[in-house]
Amino acid sequence: MNSVDRSNLFEIGLWAVLALCVALFGHRTNALPKTGRIILCIALLAFAYSDFVELQTGAWWRPWWLLLLKGTCLACFAGIAWTVWMNTNGKSTANPPHRLLNSEDTDQVEQSEKNWEGEVGWSARTRRITDRNLR
Numbered sequence: 001m002n003s004v005d006r007s008n009l010f011e012i013g014l015w016a017v018l019a020l021c022v023a024l025f026g027h028r029t030n031a032l033p034k035t036g037r038i039i040l041c042i043a044l045l046a047f048a049y050s051d052f053v054e055l056q057t058g059a060w061w062r063p064w065w066l067l068l069l070k071g072t073c074l075a076c077f078a079g080i081a082w083t084v085w086m087n088t089n090g091k092s093t094a095n096p097p098h099r100l101l102n103s104e105d106t107d108q109v110e111q112s113e114k115n116w117e118g119e120v121g122w123s124a125r126t127r128r129i130t131d132r133n134l135r
Contacts, residue, residue: 008051008054011048012052012055013048015044015045015048016048018044022037022040022044023037026040026041031084031087032083032087033083036080039076040076043072043076043080046072046073047073050066050069053066
């Protein structure tokens with residue numbers, strides 16, 4: 001077994017462990033919605049599988065579908081990275097505050113949104129609702 005084969009075996013384990021970590025601990029962040037976490041887990045496992053096939057064939061571009069699989073995984077990683085970046089820089093679309101509140105607060109939030117409609121923008125409204133419920 002040469003160094004390239006050893007590195008592929010290491011990568012197979014790495015991607016599988018990362019998929020497991022996302023599955024077990026990904027719910028602890030609001031930066032990525034549940035659908036994104038599922039897609040990330042599947043993409044990581046697919047990338048581990050692509051390294052397994054690469055170990056068997058000796059090339060990352062043969063057969064043709066292996067190159068397609070790797071490209072698709074990389075596109076998923078880029079999309080997930082973009083989503084996380086957007087959600088952590090104040091442009092959150094993953095979990096607006098009204099989805100973070102329990103069901104008892106939903107009516108209060110809806111009434112507040114109706115009262116503030118037209119007065120202030122969504123970001124200011126979101127900050128006020130969130131600040132009020134954090135007190």
